[in-house]
Amino acid sequence: MTIASTTQQICFAVLSTTVVAGALGVVLLPNVVYAAFLLAGVFLSVAGLYLMLNASFVAAAQILVYVGAVNVLILFAIMLVNKREDLAAIPGLGLRRLLSGLVCGGLFVLLIRVAFTTPWGSGPEPVGEEATIRIGEHLFSDYLLPFELASVLLLMAMIGAIVLARRDVFSEDIGTGEEVDQGLIEKARTPLLLDRSVR
Amino acid sequence: MVSTSAPGSAPGLDAAAGLDLQASFETLLQGAGLNAGTAHLLWLPLPMLLVLVAAVVGVLVNVWLERKISAAVQQRIGPEYAGALGVLQPLADGLKLVFKEDIIPARADGLLFTLGPVLVLIPVILSWLVVPFGQNLLISNVGVGIFLWIALSSIQPIGLLMSGYASNNKYSLLGGLRAAAQSISYEIPLALAVLAVVMMSNSLSTVDIVNQQTGAGILSWNIWRQPVGFVIFWICALAECERLPFDLPEAEEELVAGYQTEYAGMKFALFYLGSYINLVLSALLVSVLYLGGWGFPLPVEWLAGWLGQPIDAPAVQVITASVGIVMTVLKAYLLVFLAILLRWTTPRVRIDQLLDLGWKFLLPIALVNLLVTAGLKLAFPAFFGG
Numbered sequence: 110m111t112i113a114s115t116t117q118q119i120c121f122a123v124l125s126t127t128v129v130a131g132a133l134g135v136v137l138l139p140n141v142v143y144a145a146f147l148l149a150g151v152f153l154s155v156a157g158l159y160l161m162l163n164a165s166f167v168a169a170a171q172i173l174v175y176v177g178a179v180n181v182l183i184l185f186a187i188m189l190v191n192k193r194e195d196l197a198a199i200p201g202l203g204l205r206r207l208l209s210g211l212v213c214g215g216l217f218v219l220l221i222r223v224a225f226t227t228p229w230g231s232g233p234e235p236v237g238e239e240a241t242i243r244i245g246e247h248l249f250s251d252y253l254l255p256f257e258l259a260s261v262l263l264l265m266a267m268i269g270a271i272v273l274a275r276r277d278v279f280s281e282d283i284g285t286g287e288e289v290d291q292g293l294i295e296k297a298r299t300p301l302l303l304d305r306s307v308r
Numbered sequence: 309m310v311s312t313s314a315p316g317s318a319p320g321l322d323a324a325a326g327l328d329l330q331a332s333f334e335t336l337l338q339g340a341g342l343n344a345g346t347a348h349l350l351w352l353p354l355p356m357l358l359v360l361v362a363a364v365v366g367v368l369v370n371v372w373l374e375r376k377i378s379a380a381v382q383q384r385i386g387p388e389y390a391g392a393l394g395v396l397q398p399l400a401d402g403l404k405l406v407f408k409e410d411i412i413p414a415r416a417d418g419l420l421f422t423l424g425p426v427l428v429l430i431p432v433i434l435s436w437l438v439v440p441f442g443q444n445l446l447i448s449n450v451g452v453g454i455f456l457w458i459a460l461s462s463i464q465p466i467g468l469l470m471s472g473y474a475s476n477n478k479y480s481l482l483g484g485l486r487a488a489a490q491s492i493s494y495e496i497p498l499a500l501a502v503l504a505v506v507m508m509s510n511s512l513s514t515v516d517i518v519n520q521q522t523g524a525g526i527l528s529w530n531i532w533r534q535p536v537g538f539v540i541f542w543i544c545a546l547a548e549c550e551r552l553p554f555d556l557p558e559a560e561e562e563l564v565a566g567y568q569t570e571y572a573g574m575k576f577a578l579f580y581l582g583s584y585i586n587l588v589l590s591a592l593l594v595s596v597l598y599l600g601g602w603g604f605p606l607p608v609e610w611l612a613g614w615l616g617q618p619i620d621a622p623a624v625q626v627i628t629a630s631v632g633i634v635m636t637v638l639k640a641y642l643l644v645f646l647a648i649l650l651r652w653t654t655p656r657v658r659i660d661q662l663l664d665l666g667w668k669f670l671l672p673i674a675l676v677n678l679l680v681t682a683g684l685k686l687a688f689p690a691f692f693g694g
Contacts, residue, residue, distance in 0.1 A: 182492075
């Protein structure tokens with residue numbers, strides 16, 4: 110056994126353990142902040158697995174998109190709304206947990222069966238450093254339509270988010286019916302520091 | 309990460325174009341009776357250790373420069389008693405931090421509190437993987453090169469959010485949130501500016517990017533072809549390093565010290581180290597992307613030709629490699645000097661101004677820059693790397 114293959118096996122063992130343990134932690138931990146941080150760990154380990162498969166561009170993209178953007182935004186949202194309050198207990202929690210555990214276990218058994226019955230051949234040769242060029246070629250030829258459709262989808266999501274977040278589109282709050290003025294910056298007509306009428 | 313990619317000599321590179329320390333080292337050891345595998349194993353940790361030491365020494369130099377230049381800007385003398393001109397002052401600072409008590413606040417989350425600074429420092433150090441000091445003088449010429457740096461630097465905000473949250477302090481949390489918001493906003497124009505350079509050199513590899521800028525010395529540097537990209541990159545790099553005018557996350561008048569507020573001793577030192585290593589790294593990458601990397605203002609091939617020396621003679625190779633390292637470091641430290649001068653002469657921007665600058669100004673400009681570069685590349689392939 111050479112040094113390279115030993116290193117590879119150790120790396121694979123460590124990375125797969127982190128992925129499995131981290132994913133279980135994401136699902137099972139009651140603290141949502143821990144779950145979000147563990148999710149970042151899982152994404153990083155998956156990037157490591159990509160790296161071991163000689164797909165360095167995909168690994169870097171995985172880190173940039175999932176860890177750097179998606180996970181940071183999840184954390185951001187959690188920390189902006191996190192109030193550290195105890196939620197009221199849901200009735201029949203034990204039964205719910207049992208049912209969801211059964212569903213997950215069944216799915217797991219099914220996947221194990223698929224994994225063992227499928228004849229796994231040795232896949233195509235990894236292209237290695239050339240992968241960036243190949244991905245670019247595919248994105249601009251046979252995958253052009255899905256690529257553009259994905260960007261349209263993202264645009265729709267962005268416009269929706271802007272409409273929801275910018276309350277000045279609606280002049281009054283939907284819940285209370287009061288006038289809404291959520292400008293963050295000091296307005297010239299009502300200086301925040303000098304206005305003594307508001308007590 | 310190092311083990312999966314071929315370290316040192318990369319495929320597709322002309323090994324004769326520069327000093328190849330790895331090959332020389334391994335043939336030397338094999339001459340002494342070791343087999344090839346052992347020689348390679350003995351070589352592997354050397355460049356990593358060397359770069360780690362270089363990064364830390366770079367930080368010490370940086371701290372000294374910061375103290376001296378800030379003193380000069382404010383018409384003070386600055387550190388004077390620790391060594392000649394106070395050169396040992398950063399060492400004294402470091403020793404002080406090592407011996408300080410390590411405090412974890414009582415209501416803080418101990419695990420995340422410890423993990424945060426580590427997560428901030430590790431991606432920054434890993435990014436030194438792709439910084440070239442010469443044709444073969446880098447740890448690993450990975451194909452994704454500069455993209456690896458962009459990806460790694462996006463991990464940092466998670467560490468900042470973690471330490472801000474774990475401190476259980478509203479100033480820390482606000483600082484962490486600001487750091488993450490700032491980092492996300494400025495990553496996009498930064499990546500677009502890099503993309504324009506990558507488009508001209510047809511490669512993500514840092515070595516190829518520098519090689520594309522050699523040929524006519526200072527005239528072929530990217531700064532003449534990408535002046536707008538250079539300015540965008542520099543502004544974004546300052547914002548990513550949280551240097552003034554963009555040090556919102558630790559704005560001392562508003563947030564005490566941001567996410568660092570509760571930290572002391574070595575954990576604080578990790579933040580400190582991370583931010584200065586990041587500054588040196590950004591300066592090095594600016595010099596790689598826009599200022600010709602290890603290139604001398606006059607091509608060394610011409611100089612060797614005028615002196616009547618063959619470029620591949622061993623002595624000449626050693627001299628050109630040394631000149632390359634000196635040039636890279638010199639350019640980087642000129643930029644660091646600029647950053648320090650900016651820090652001590654400009655006021656801080658407001659958070660809304662910061663986000664406005666990033667999203668409403670730099671992002672459109674970077675997109676236009678990319679478009680113009682693509683157009684120029686099609687129109688003048690000889691000058692813009694067809």
